[in-house]
Amino acid sequence: MTTPATLPEWLALLEARHAETVINMGLDRVRAVKERLQLAFTCPVIMVAGTNGKGSTCAMLESVLLRAGYRAGLYIKPHFLDFNERARVNGELASDAMLVDAFDAVEAVRGDTSLTYFEFTTLAILHLLSKANLDVAILEVGLGGRLDAVNVVDADVSIVTSVDIDHVDYLGGTREQIGFEKAGIFRPGKAAICSDPVPPQSLVDHANAIGADLWLMGRDFNYSGDKQQWNYGGRSMRRNALAYPSLRGANQLLNASAALAALEVLRIELPVGAQDVRTGLVTVELPGRFQVLPGRPTVILDVAHNPHAAAALNQNLGNMGYHPYTFAVFGSMHDKDIDGVIKAIGGSIDHWCLATLPSPRAASGSELAAKVQATVPDPHEKTVNIFDTPAQAFANAMSRAGENDRIVVFGSFLTVAGVMAARKSTLH
Incomplete structure (x- = not known):
């Protein structure tokens, strides 16, 4: 069978292939194709999950890191108008040609392994970002965490923003059940940041059980502020006199603090100056969030x-x-x-x-x-x-x-x- 030549044709084919199974939990098929793709990142990877706030946290990280001169890649979803919105390289949307090449690469090694639309497109975008000569990759997790296709990658820093009730059919109906699913993105010995002020005990227990380095809001990092400006305090870094993020809304300082905690963890590999943080937060844009x-x-x-x-x-x-x-x-x-x-x-x-x-x-x-x-x-x-x-x-x-x-x-x-x-x- 010849593969589609254009992005719209590819997306139509993927939608047609999986008209029935929209979500198919489990990572074995995705992992198998990932290994055939030899998909691996040579730069630090930051992974962000959460019920709400994950898109904002990803956007803030990208904005600050771009200001600091790093070549940042971002996977974020879903898209509003164009599929290309899901993949950004150095602040620019991935081109149709880049995405078609990535889809071709996944199709070439998929064999008879069945992948859902979401799994196929996730693998393609991860492949695209892994080949883009990045200094840092920022990956937004879709549904849950533990069984999300993005979780076939091992993150250097994992963030869980908020934990609340959503996707009950797949994740369970309590914050404790959902917290366990989100904590599935944590890795042994790696930083695991949670910016929910009241984290579910299941998330804390899982992080401790696997030996992750757990950063909790209020214990390991926090923020304070007045009407004009705000301050971040972490384990070993303070950032004072920060302007409020341009993303408006009640929870944005929780999201910004999680982003700054991740940058604190990566301060040796990706040092970021005070002015880059200020400017990055003031200029961040994210459609559809207040x-x-x-x-x-x-x-x-x-x-x-x-x-x-x-x-x-x-x-x-x-x-x-x-x-x-x-x-x-x-x-x-x-x-x-x-x-x-x-x-x-x-x-x-x-x-x-x-x-x-x-x-x-x-x-x-x-x-x-x-x-x-x-x-x-x-x-x-x-x-x-x-x-x-x-x-x-x-x-x-x-x-x-x-x-x-x-x-x-x-x-x-x-x-x-x-x-x-x-x-x-x-x-x-």
Whole structure:
């Protein structure tokens, strides 16, 4: 069989191959193909897992390390508009040609080993980064940790950001079960950083059982600050008078502290100056994480899709100052704790524009409407409307919102991606 010649053809083939099994737990198949690829990193590897905050932590690490002059590679997911967003080399998106070469390399050694879309693309991007002559590789873990395809690589520093309830069908329904899964990225004798202020005991126990070098928030590193600036304190390093990260939101100092703890661990291999840290944190960008768009009405994009993230989004909305009305454009996967998300943010929303997402796993707009009406206090004082797509829901919110109002687009990545794509097409 001839392999596809373009990136869109490759992605279509991978989606078609695995229309049925979206997630297939276990690393044996991935490890077998990894060995045939002879995939290995010759630079330090930082791996980041967590329920929320992992994308922000990866982005901060990348920004600071690029400022310091290092050639950094980043694997981050999912993507909003272009698959290329998942792989960055030295701050630039991987080209179609680089990705096609990487897909070809995996296909050439795969043999009859079956790989899911996620496993195949992960191996391809890891291969691409391993060949990119990097000084450091930053790898975001997808679901869980222990059984995630990224975990076939041994990290020099592993970070677990927050541990909360999500992906219950695969990871279990308690923080202790999920904490054990996340701790699966820790390695014996290597730094294992956890920035969750209340880490599950299962995570601590696993780190100790395997002999990882566990760094806990509040014990091994912490932060302090006032309105103007903040300070990081680690085991042997302090960084004072830091500007707040440009990523807005309540938990960003936890994420920034985890990033600085990782840099403290790697200070011999990757020394980073104070100014590089300051500038890197101030200039970091990450789409869809409490991203406030320019213009009026105020539009906020946030991929909050579990109660923990929705509570943080609600807190951030509360810190924004007065807006007469808040419109929500919301869509969610069926298997999420939708009631918990609505409960966490419902008090801040006046008008709901609910969208059915383009996925077989999506909850329908009418399902979401029933949940909003059952969960939100005083539903008769709020409006609830249903739309076939996020773009239609957003267009409706824009047509009704006054210039001093705000529209918060949140839920699944597909909700935010749908609105991003619609805005892009109207701008061009």
